Amino acid sequence: MPPIPLQHSDFTLDASGVAGFFGGDEAISAMATVHMYESRKWLGWYNSPGSYTVAKRYGQLANSRFWDGLFPGGNVSPAVMFELDNMKGPTYHGLHSGAVIPQTGHLAHLFVSECKAMEANYRTEGRITRPAGVTIAELSHVPPLELGPKLSLPVSSALLSAIPIAVSWGTCIVCGVFRDWWCCSMILLGIVSSGLSCFVIGSGKCTFSRPSVASAAPDGDGLLVTDNDIVVLKGREEVIDAIIMGKFSIQYSDDSEPHPERRNIGLCSLLLTVQFLAQLLLIPQGTLFGQIMFLTSLAFSWGYNSWLSSLDKAKLQRDMLIEKVLNKPPMKKYELGTRTAMVVFVILALGKQLEEPRKLLESLLPNDTKVWKRWKDTVLERLKMGGEICFQKDEWDVEGYSESERNLLKTLYEDAEAAWRTHRKRSQIAG
Incomplete structure (x- = not known):
């Protein structure tokens, strides 16, 4: 020893x-x-x-x-x-149902966080105050009502x-x-x-679950909106609900x-x-x-x-959601220079899917001064006409406006033009 x-x-x-x-x-x-x-x-x-x-x-x-x-x-x-x-998600706007959910849940928070972490496929040219991201997600895989990812x-x-x-x-x-x-x-x-x-x-079994959807439910396209990012969700109601109302839970043997x-x-x-x-x-x-x-x-x-x-751990949860629940949906991200350009780009990207563009524009940009009202009316008219969005000097150099108001109107028009150029670039990338 x-x-x-x-x-x-x-x-x-x-x-x-x-x-x-x-x-x-x-x-x-x-x-x-x-x-x-x-x-x-x-x-x-x-x-x-x-x-x-x-x-x-x-x-x-x-x-x-x-x-x-x-x-x-x-x-x-x-x-x-x-x-x-344990996390609260952003506001959700349903494009066809008209539903607005002021605060979504944990999975919506994870999905938006994943979109924020993505590298932009294209960055706009033009004025940049605070870069704003728009992610377009094509959600085709419908997850089951319950899943153990x-x-x-x-x-x-x-x-x-x-x-x-x-x-x-x-x-x-x-x-x-x-x-x-x-x-x-x-x-x-x-x-x-x-x-x-x-x-x-x-x-304990980590379980994903989502609510069932009525057979007569409208299409589920919608937007997740934060201060400086918008996520466009395109897909059936079941997939959208998986993100905005689904949840992760842990089930033990005696939890029944x-x-x-x-x-x-x-x-x-x-x-x-x-x-x-x-x-x-x-x-x-x-x-x-x-x-x-x-x-x-x-x-x-x-x-x-x-x-x-x-x-x-948040990244691991995002991986479970994106890979195991949503089956890696294709997502593309575009970075705009201002929130104004971001909102116009979203409306352009939605195109005919958006039945009431004014309602969405007012919701995302609630400014109601006379400059903003004129800008909204002009932009909506151009969107309705289709084609290139381009503005001339006589459209901001108008009677009854001060010099600062004219400069603001010109700046807002330039943001709309930048959004249109980004939309055109998106179409070229998609093509």
């Missing part, structure tokens, strides 16, 4: 005071990806730090008076806790998870070899509690019951609490070498959790 390293040292490394708290935020953030990847729930078998913080957070998913007493803080839905249903786990991620797993098991075995059973058992307890928690919490208790999650959170208390009491009983092994396993696990936390 070899001598235990550092066994004659008088120094005691009391790591137990931080073991349950250190790295808790990273562990919680890392767990947020467990429902998005296939097989991710099997990769939690390492001595993860922050057991007490994780237990307090996810214990709130358990739903009964007993669990509420152990883990106070109110019950929230799993989708909200894992940030799958999951991303494939990258090989690099699976290989990286082997590092904390190997280190945790290795340090546990080394402590056993040198008969430091206190630290050996505490590392093993951390591995078991973390692995079981990851498996149980990750066993009237009052799901989610007892398994409560038991895992209780185990994590027991782990914290056991480490608090028993790690100081181990040798200095065993305590170093314990901290080593925590350090590698914290590093892995930090890497998982750094992943762009």
